[in-house]
Amino acid sequence: MALIVQKYGGTSVANPERIKNVAKRVAKFQAQGHQVVVVLSAMSGETNKLIALAKEIQANPDPRELDMVMATGEQVTIGLLAMALKEIGCKAKSYTGGQVKVLTDSTFTKARILSIDEANMRRDLDAGNVVVVAGFQGVDADGNITTLGRGGSDTSGVALAAALNADECQIYTDVDGVYTTDPRVVPEAKKLDTITFEEMLEMASLGSKVLQIRSVEFAGKYKVKLRVLSSFQDEGEGTLITVEEDKKMEQPIISGIAFNRDEAKLTVLGVPDTPGIAYQILGAIADANIDVDMIIQNVGHDDTTDFSFTVNRGDFAKAQAILEEVKSRLGAREVTGDSKICKVSAVGVGMRSHPGVASKMFKALADEGINIKMISTSEIKISVVLDEKYLELAVRVLHRTFELDQ
Numbered sequence: 305m306a307l308i309v310q311k312y313g314g315t316s317v318a319n320p321e322r323i324k325n326v327a328k329r330v331a332k333f334q335a336q337g338h339q340v341v342v343v344l345s346a347m348s349g350e351t352n353k354l355i356a357l358a359k360e361i362q363a364n365p366d367p368r369e370l371d372m373v374m375a376t377g378e379q380v381t382i383g384l385l386a387m388a389l390k391e392i393g394c395k396a397k398s399y400t401g402g403q404v405k406v407l408t409d410s411t412f413t414k415a416r417i418l419s420i421d422e423a424n425m426r427r428d429l430d431a432g433n434v435v436v437v438a439g440f441q442g443v444d445a446d447g448n449i450t451t452l453g454r455g456g457s458d459t460s461g462v463a464l465a466a467a468l469n470a471d472e473c474q475i476y477t478d479v480d481g482v483y484t485t486d487p488r489v490v491p492e493a494k495k496l497d498t499i500t501f502e503e504m505l506e507m508a509s510l511g512s513k514v515l516q517i518r519s520v521e522f523a524g525k526y527k528v529k530l531r532v533l534s535s536f537q538d539e540g541e542g543t544l545i546t547v548e549e550d551k552k553m554e555q556p557i558i559s560g561i562a563f564n565r566d567e568a569k570l571t572v573l574g575v576p577d578t579p580g581i582a583y584q585i586l587g588a589i590a591d592a593n594i595d596v597d598m599i600i601q602n603v604g605h606d607d608t609t610d611f612s613f614t615v616n617r618g619d620f621a622k623a624q625a626i627l628e629e630v631k632s633r634l635g636a637r638e639v640t641g642d643s644k645i646c647k648v649s650a651v652g653v654g655m656r657s658h659p660g661v662a663s664k665m666f667k668a669l670a671d672e673g674i675n676i677k678m679i680s681t682s683e684i685k686i687s688v689v690l691d692e693k694y695l696e697l698a699v700r701v702l703h704r705t706f707e708l709d710q
Contacts, residue, residue: 305337306471311461314348315478316535317381327388330434339429343439343461346377367412371451378438386436397428398436406442414453420467455516462519466526473528480534481543482514484708485561489699492709498544499559506651506685507562557654558706561699564647568620571612574637585611588626594619598680617643646695649687662686668705674698
């Protein structure tokens with residue numbers, strides 16, 4: 305008998321029919337003798353609808369009251385699933401985040417979990433109940449309802465699994481696992497049976513939308529076994545995300561090709577090459593709460609330097625305006641920008657022990673006439689910035705070069 309936490313996303317509970325299907329799946333696990341805790345998102349589209357309602361009342365909704373409104377989405381689905389389980393003869397009980405006592409800080413709309421009181425859930429599990437918990441939400445020390453930000457239900461699922469010391473946390477989505485790359489771009493993409501947390505973190509941060517990055521970090525930190533499965537297929541093992549690297553001899557060097565379309569590049573040209581320049585440029589960007597991704601600094605001949613970095617495309621105009629402001633203060637020559645770029649990355653723990661991955665990647669792109677604008681590397685990934693028009697070609701070429709379609 306195992307204790308399993310199952311998390312179902314918005315598409316899995318989008319209508320009564322699907323909620324009944326989830327109930328059948330949960331009942332099957334319970335019939336096998338497992339204790340099951342289910343964490344749910346709101347019905348797909350529901351949270352956006354609630355935010356839109358709030359914005360009709362207040363252009364910038366008050367964060368505390370917005371959380372009050374948004375948290376109702378999950379309250380609907382947990383009540384309905386508990387009813388669906390009872391309807392087919394399963395004992396079930398639903399809980400909001402506050403009723404479990406998922407204690408968070410008071411950063412409304414993107415709160416962080418501080419602790420979880422699992423006593424009530426354990427009591428109900430031991431009494432033979434399926435425990436159904438609202439994802440994405442908690443309460444702060446003053447009893448205010450808080451929400452955990454985008455993708456917070458994944459984080460709720462993993463956090464509950466950690467608190468309950470669950471044997472496995474299963475995340476059900478509309479895909480049946482983690483693939484070597486997006487199958488919509490490369491139809492030959494293969495599903496991975498296992499992937500390490502490190503690789504998954506890189507894939508998640510690079511725009512592979514299967515799992516929310518915070519939940520992967522959480523699972524890695526608390527050693528929670530994570531499995532990604534499809535809620536629309538009854539068969540299949542999905543992808544297991546583990547701490548241990550697979551000890552097989554024939555480990556692939558690269559596990560996957562990740563990409564992100566939402567990138568933009570900014571360059572400050574002719575900046576005096578003096579200490580503190582990077583801080584003066586990026587400090588202003590950070591103060592505006594803009595995330596910077598890749599950074600490159602080139603030294604010119606006349607004691608000036610060119611400073612380039614990438615940001616999310618949604619922050620491009622804002623970041624460019626800030627740089628125009630600091631340009632004169634820095635004594636820079638000009639600010640240029642390019643919002644038509646993308647980032648493509650090869651990810652794999654096998655890189656640590658295999659030299660030559662970068663040169664193989666660059667040669668494959670060069671053979672296709674694809675120009676590389678920026679490069680950044682970490683221990684287990686190599687990322688390049690390219691013109692957006694080359695995105696799909698680059699992904700297909702690299703997928704083939706590293707034999708991920710074999």
